[in-house]
Amino acid sequence: MGFSLGAFSTPIICKTNNNNITQALDASLIRRAAEIADKSAGFTSPHPNFGCVIATTAGKVVGEGYLYAQGTEPAEVQAVEAAGNWGKGATAYLNMEPGDCHGDRTAVSALIKAGITRVVVGIRHPLQHLRGHAVRALRSEGLQVDVLGEDLQSKIIEEALKSCLLVNAPLLYRAASRVPFSVLKYAMTLDGKIAASTGHATWISSKKSRTRVFELRGRSDAVIVGGNTVRKDNPRLTARHGGGHLPMRIVMSRTLNLPEVANLWDVAEVPTIVATQRGARKSFQKLLASKGVEVVEFDILNPKDVMEYLYDRGYVSILWECGGTLAASAISSGVIHKVYAFVAPKIIGGKSAPSPVGELGMVEMTQALELIDVCYEQIGPDMLISGYLQPVPDMTPVIPSVDETSEIDPTVSPYESSIIFFYKTWDPYGAFSNFSPHPIRMPDENGDYLTWSSVEHYYQAHKFVGVSDPAARKCVEDIKSARSPEEAARMGRTIQRQHPNLVRSDWESVKIDVMYRALKCKFSIYPHLNSMLLSTVGSVLVEASPHDLFWGGGREGEGLNYLGRLLMQLRSEFLGDSSTPSESSITYQEKIK
Ligand SMILES: NC(=O)C1=CN([C@@H]2O[C@H](COP(=O)(O)OP(=O)(O)OC[C@H]3O[C@@H](n4cnc5c(N)ncnc54)[C@H](OP(=O)(O)O)[C@@H]3O)[C@@H](O)[C@H]2O)C=CC1
Numbered sequence: 001m002g003f004s005l006g007a008f009s010t011p012i013i014c015k016t017n018n019n020n021i022t023q024a025l026d027a028s029l030i031r032r033a034a035e036i037a038d039k040s041a042g043f044t045s046p047h048p049n050f051g052c053v054i055a056t057t058a059g060k061v062v063g064e065g066y067l068y069a070q071g072t073e074p075a076e077v078q079a080v081e082a083a084g085n086w087g088k089g090a091t092a093y094l095n096m097e098p099g100d101c102h103g104d105r106t107a108v109s110a111l112i113k114a115g116i117t118r119v120v121v122g123i124r125h126p127l128q129h130l131r132g133h134a135v136r137a138l139r140s141e142g143l144q145v146d147v148l149g150e151d152l153q154s155k156i157i158e159e160a161l162k163s164c165l166l167v168n169a170p171l172l173y174r175a176a177s178r179v180p181f182s183v184l185k186y187a188m189t190l191d192g193k194i195a196a197s198t199g200h201a202t203w204i205s206s207k208k209s210r211t212r213v214f215e216l217r218g219r220s221d222a223v224i225v226g227g228n229t230v231r232k233d234n235p236r237l238t239a240r241h242g243g244g245h246l247p248m249r250i251v252m253s254r255t256l257n258l259p260e261v262a263n264l265w266d267v268a269e270v271p272t273i274v275a276t277q278r279g280a281r282k283s284f285q286k287l288l289a290s291k292g293v294e295v296v297e298f299d300i301l302n303p304k305d306v307m308e309y310l311y312d313r314g315y316v317s318i319l320w321e322c323g324g325t326l327a328a329s330a331i332s333s334g335v336i337h338k339v340y341a342f343v344a345p346k347i348i349g350g351k352s353a354p355s356p357v358g359e360l361g362m363v364e365m366t367q368a369l370e371l372i373d374v375c376y377e378q379i380g381p382d383m384l385i386s387g388y389l390q391p392v393p394d395m396t397p398v399i400p401s402v403d404e405t406s407e408i409d410p411t412v413s414p415y416e417s418s419i420i421f422f423y424k425t426w427d428p429y430g431a432f433s434n435f436s437p438h439p440i441r442m443p444d445e446n447g448d449y450l451t452w453s454s455v456e457h458y459y460q461a462h463k464f465v466g467v468s469d470p471a472a473r474k475c476v477e478d479i480k481s482a483r484s485p486e487e488a489a490r491m492g493r494t495i496q497r498q499h500p501n502l503v504r505s506d507w508e509s510v511k512i513d514v515m516y517r518a519l520k521c522k523f524s525i526y527p528h529l530n531s532m533l534l535s536t537v538g539s540v541l542v543e544a545s546p547h548d549l550f551w552g553g554g555r556e557g558e559g560l561n562y563l564g565r566l567l568m569q570l571r572s573e574f575l576g577d578s579s580t581p582s583e584s585s586i587t588y589q590e591k592i593k
């Protein structure tokens with residue numbers, strides 16, 4: 001070949017340098033968008049924080065805007081107005097894809113009208129029904145849209161992406177965990193006490209720290225304490241830092257053994273909700289109601305149920321300002337996402353003085369919960385240590401991974417797809433489970449057709465097919481006549497564990513194919529199952545088994561989800577095959593009868 005390496009290398013190096021410069025610019029302007037997006041937090045009730053920065057291709061910022069509150073002028077509209085004619089040919093930086101709540105595409109239209117040619121998006125909208133819409137709409141109008149982590153990837157971009165995740169962390173956690181984002185905040189002495197042994201706690205942290213707490217309250221939808229904190233502190237739980245949003249106050253009390261007169265029962269400025277155990281002190285409930293305090297009864301009062309209830313009421317973020325007993329219960333039930341610990345340089349001592357977190361049942365230091373993304377900040381004389389107990393959720397489907405998805409099923413666009421989970425046969429898509437009662441008819445080694453009561457029967461028995469030992473042949477027969485798919489699974493797994501010598505030597509290499517053939521038969525011979533499978537086009541299918549990390553997706557998406565993958569593969573094959581599937585299925589069904 002007549003080309004020298006040098007002929008290629010120069011432009012490649014230039015391109016890389018250019019890329020580095022562009023990515024550094026993109027990263028810094030996206031971080032700016034996230035920074036201004038955060039400006040509205042604390043001024044109105046929490047809502048997604050949107051920021052928009054418009055810059056020329058040389059990186060000169062010509063317009064900025066942030067959404068003040070839901071229903072006010074979108075960040076993009078403000079930035080476009082500020083940019084004026086500079087908007088033509090410019091790049092818009094958005095910390096988050098706009099969500100078109102009103103169906104009027106205002107944000108998208110503003111960018112298009114302004115003549116913006118490129119849009120850089122920090123994260124896609126976390127809510128499934130809005131996710132990807134604006135990105136698609138902008139692309140369809142010919143704008144170049146680069147999404148961080150998808151179209152742009154590098155260390156510096158990763159850091160910018162993080163700032164976008166953090167600025168909308170409450171919404172992301174809420175969308176992923178279906179409870180509001182919860183922050184546990186406490187003030188403790190250097191010797192780890194949140195009050196003296198008498199229960200006296202005013203004050204541990206400095207005035208400056210307490211003003212910071214007011215800001216935290218102003219960023220929250222509600223502040224929660226337990227009954228004992230009401231009895232000991234008679235708190236007000238208001239945000240008194242001057243203006244801004246006032247959160248609701250919530251008291252969790254099982255006994256309702258609470259004072260008749262308390263600051264929290266004065267609801268002139270902010271409402272208070274008391275969450276209690278069903279039937280607790282009805283007369284006191286009446287008294288609270290007469291003061292305008294809302295009482296909500298729970299069958300068993302616990303943090304998880306209260307959080308699910310507040311999620312249903314639309315709450316996005318909650319500040320827990322309770323003592324250690326309730327804090328331990330909230331942490332144990334997994335509802336706390338972030339911790340703010342104000343540490344004051346004071347020592348109070350006291351064997352029975354309370355600490356920030358009560359009993360968690362841990363016995364070894366190796367069990368300790370480690371915070372991530374920890375920040376240290378000095379506030380007056382105090383140190384504020386904050387960090388997350390759970391990582392900021394990634395809303396893109398990971399099972400299969402983004403790269404694998406389009407290989408398995410080209411109809412799924414990995415960044416925009418929804419996930420359909422199935423597991424138990426009574427679930428909405430329960431018929432996808434191998435335990436669903438749909439017999440299949442499959443050829444044996446000699447080509448003779450045999451009927452199997454379910455895919456699970458077929459799959460489990462095939463662990464022992466072809467092994468010359470008569471005991472293996474008996475296993476196949478026994479599993480085949482198991483009275484239920486559950487029984488077949490139990491038998492297959494137990495024999496495999498206890499008598500590995502009876503398992504065919506090629507099992508690990510053939511098991512996916514065995515499953516594939518059984519599934520293909522099942523979804524070919526039952527037209528309604530075939531329709532159900534085809535109705536899921538565009539969605540990632542995940543078997544939500546928390547135990548089976550090979551066929552299932554696992555509790556946290558750590559499973560390989562091979563059952564979901566095979567179903568997606570079959571779906572794609574059925575779609576590609578116009579003669580699907582009814583003619584052949586009738587013959588098959590006839591055979592089954
Ligand atoms: N320094 C700081 O940051 C803070 C210090 N404090 C101090 O802590 C002390 C109070 O601590 P503590 O009693 O732990 O705090 P809390 O009162 O905040 O929490 C315990 C109470 O919560 C109620 N509760 C409802 N459901 C549950 C549940 N599922 N699990 C546990 N409790 C539940 C009960 O109220 P009931 O008994 O009414 O049924 C229980 O007594 C006080 O001295 C206070 O001054 C408190 C908050 C912050």
Ligand SMILES: Nc1c(N[C@@H]2O[C@H](COP(=O)(O)O)[C@@H](O)[C@H]2O)[nH]c(=O)[nH]c1=O
Pocket residue numbers: 186187201202203204205209210213225229233234235236237238321322342
């Ligand atoms: N003692 C203590 C805190 N205690 C928390 O603040 C509540 C009192 O709030 P308010 O009545 O609105 O001033 C109290 O019930 C408890 O939840 N907080 C802190 O930042 N620092 C402190 O030293």
